[in-house]
Amino acid sequence: MMLYELRNITGNPFVHIFGIGMPLFMAxxxxxxxxxxxxxxxxVKNVSTSIFLGxxxxxxMATVLMGYAVLHAQELEKGIPERLRxxxxxxxxxxxxxxxxxxxxxxxxxALYFLxxxxxxxxxxxxxxxxxxxxxxxxxFSAICFAIGHAIAALAKRFSVTYCITMLVYFACMMLGGMMxxxxxxxxxxxxxxxxxxxxxxxxxxxxxxxxxxxxxxISMIQAYLFFGAVAGILLFAAIRKNT
Amino acid sequence: xxxxxxxxxxxxxxxYGKDTALQIESPIIIEEGDRVGIIGSxxxxxxxxxxxxxxxxxxxxxxxxxxxxxxxxxxxxxNEYTDAMPTKHIMEAILQTKISRSQKLxxxxxxxxxxxxxxxxxSRLSGGQRQRFTIIMVMMQDAPLTFYDxxxxxxxxxxxxxLVEKLASWYQDRDSSLCIVSxxxxxxxxxxxxxxxxxxxxxxxxxxxxDLFRKYCGRAVIVLNNSTENEQLFWSYEKLASPAHLxxxxxxxxxxxxxxxALLLAHNKNYTRSSTDIEMIYANAKKAxxxxxxxxxxL
Numbered sequence: 001m002m003l004y005e006l007r008n009i010t011g012n013p014f015v016h017i018f019g020i021g022m023p024l025f026m027a028x029x030x031x032x033x034x035x036x037x038x039x040x041x042x043x044v045k046n047v048s049t050s051i052f053l054g055x056x057x058x059x060x061m062a063t064v065l066m067g068y069a070v071l072h073a074q075e076l077e078k079g080i081p082e083r084l085r086x087x088x089x090x091x092x093x094x095x096x097x098x099x100x101x102x103x104x105x106x107x108x109x110x111a112l113y114f115l116x117x118x119x120x121x122x123x124x125x126x127x128x129x130x131x132x133x134x135x136x137x138x139x140x141f142s143a144i145c146f147a148i149g150h151a152i153a154a155l156a157k158r159f160s161v162t163y164c165i166t167m168l169v170y171f172a173c174m175m176l177g178g179m180m181x182x183x184x185x186x187x188x189x190x191x192x193x194x195x196x197x198x199x200x201x202x203x204x205x206x207x208x209x210x211x212x213x214x215x216x217x218x219i220s221m222i223q224a225y226l227f228f229g230a231v232a233g234i235l236l237f238a239a240i241r242k243n244t
Numbered sequence: 245x246x247x248x249x250x251x252x253x254x255x256x257x258x259x260y261g262k263d264t265a266l267q268i269e270s271p272i273i274i275e276e277g278d279r280v281g282i283i284g285s286x287x288x289x290x291x292x293x294x295x296x297x298x299x300x301x302x303x304x305x306x307x308x309x310x311x312x313x314x315x316x317x318x319x320x321x322x323n324e325y326t327d328a329m330p331t332k333h334i335m336e337a338i339l340q341t342k343i344s345r346s347q348k349l350x351x352x353x354x355x356x357x358x359x360x361x362x363x364x365x366x367s368r369l370s371g372g373q374r375q376r377f378t379i380i381m382v383m384m385q386d387a388p389l390t391f392y393d394x395x396x397x398x399x400x401x402x403x404x405x406x407l408v409e410k411l412a413s414w415y416q417d418r419d420s421s422l423c424i425v426s427x428x429x430x431x432x433x434x435x436x437x438x439x440x441x442x443x444x445x446x447x448x449x450x451x452x453x454x455d456l457f458r459k460y461c462g463r464a465v466i467v468l469n470n471s472t473e474n475e476q477l478f479w480s481y482e483k484l485a486s487p488a489h490l491x492x493x494x495x496x497x498x499x500x501x502x503x504x505x506a507l508l509l510a511h512n513k514n515y516t517r518s519s520t521d522i523e524m525i526y527a528n529a530k531k532a533x534x535x536x537x538x539x540x541x542x543l
Contacts, residue, residue: 004329004337011328078324086298087338087381088314
C-alpha cells in the first residue's frame with residue numbers, strides 16, 4: 001500500500017507543478033531579480049539565501065496542504081476510502097501510508113530544491129545547527145499542513161470546496177509570509193499581527209539568522225507553530241466529530 | 245444463533261433523518277452456502293440492508309455474525325478507485341500480491357477476460373470492465389459471505405448475461421454464501437436459491453425460492469402477454485397478480501395445466517410455464533402483503 005500511495009501522490013500533476021516546479025522557478029527567478037543590481041557579494045548571499053529558505057516553505061504547503069487535501073477530498077467524494085475499507089484496508093493504515101509517502105515525496109522535492117539552489121544560486125553555507133533546525137521546522141510545518149489538509153478535506157468532503165479553501169490558505173500564507181512582494185516590515189500593523197502567527201513568515205523573514213548560526217530569539221516562532229498546531233488540532237477534532 | 249448461521253438480523257431499524265428506510269422485525273438468518281436474492285422496487289431498503297450489515301450506516305437492533313468484517317466481501321452498487329495509476333497497480337495494492345505471483349489471480353483475470361485492461365486507468369474502463377475489475381478483487385477475497393449490490397446495473401443485455409453466466413459458473417461448486425441485490429429477476433433465477441422480498445423498508449417474505457413460489461403462486465404458472473384477445477379467452481379463469489403487460493394463470497393441478505395448455509395450443513398462443521418465476525413470486529407476495537395491510541396493489 002506504500003507504493004500505491006506514492007503512485008497516488010505522484011500521479012497528481014498538481015503537486016509536480018506547484019510543489020516542485022513553482023518553488024524552483026520562483027527561487028531562481030526572484031533571487032536573480034532581487035540581486036541583479038547588488039554589488040556587495042555578502043549582501044547577494046544574504047538575500048539569495050533568505051529568499052531560498054522562505055520559498056522552501058511553499059513545498060510542504062503545495063504538496064501537503066493543497067496536494068494531499070485535494071487528493072483526499074476527491075477520494076472522499078468518490079467513496080474510495082470506504083471502498084478500500086470494504087477490502088479490509090483500515091483507515092489508519094491508509095493515513096499512515098499516505099503520511100510516509102508524503103514524507104518521501106517531500107524529501108525528493110527538497111533534495112531537488114537544494115540541488116538547484118547549490119547549482120544555480122549563490123547561497124550562504126549553513127552552520128550544522130542551522131541546517132538541522134531548518135529540517136526540523138520544515139518537518140513540523142509539513143506535519144501541521146498534513147493535519148490541516150486532512151481536516152479540511154474531511155470537513156468539506158468535496159473536491160471543489162477543498163480546492164478553494166486550501167488555495168485561499170496557500171495564497172494568504174504566501175502573501176503574509178512576504179513572498180508576494182510586500183515584506184513583513186512594509187505590511188500594515190494588522191497584517192503584521194496576522195503574519196506573526198504563521199510559521200511561513202519566519203522561514204522568509206528570520207531563517208537566515210538561524211541558518212548562519214547567529215543568536216535568535218525563538219519565542220515568537222514557537223508561538224506561531226503552537227498556534228498553527230492548535231488550529232490543526234481544532235480542525236481535526238471537528239472533522240472527527242463530524243464523521244463519527 | 246444456529247451453528248450454520250453466518251448472519252442473523254433481528255429488530256433492525258435504519259433511519260435517514262425522520263424517514264425509516266428499513267424496519268425488519270422477524271429474524272432473517274443467512275446460513276452457510278445460502279444464495280440469497282434480495283429484491284424489491286427502488287427505495288425498498290435493499291442497499292440500506294447491506295450497508296447496515298457492513299456497518300456503513302447507523303442502525304438500531306441486532307445484526308449478529310460470527311464472521312470478521314474481513315471475511316465479508318462486498319461489491320457495492322458504485323465502486324470507485326483512484327485514477328492516478330493503471331488498474332494493475334490498484335489491484336496488486338488492494339490484494340497485496342503481485343499478479344505474476346498469484347496463479348489464482350491470473351486465473352480470475354483470464355476468466356473475466358481482464359488482461360487487456362490492466363494497463364488502463366479506471367476511468368478509461370467501460371461499465372462492464374469496471375464491474376469485472378471489482379468482481380475479480382471481491383472473488384480473490386474468497387470470503388465465506390459475499391454481497392453483490394446491483395452488479396449488472398448499467399450494463400447492456402449481452403454484457404449483463406455474460407457476466408451473470410460467469411458468476412453463476414464460478415460459484416456453482418463453491419460453498420460461499422451470496423447475497424445478491426438485483427432488479428433483473430432472470431439473473432436471480434441463475435444465482436439465488438432463497439429470496440428476501442422487501443417493500444418500502446419492510447420484509448414481505450423470506451425463504452426458499454420454491455417454497456415462496458408454492459406459497460404465492462401454487463404448483464406452476466402459465467404466463468402470456470396481456471392482449472384483448474387473450475383477456476377474452478381467459479376471462480373466466482382465475483388469475484394471479486402480474487405486471488400489467490402479462491396475464492398469469494395458476495395451475496394448481498396437472499389437470500388444470502393440461503386444460504390451459506390445450507386451450508393455448510388450440511388458439512396457437514405463445515406462453516411460458518414456470519414453477520420458480522421470481523417476477524410472479526414478487527408480484528403475488530407484494531399483493532398478499534398489501535392486502536394484509538388493507539392496501540391495494542399496483543404493479
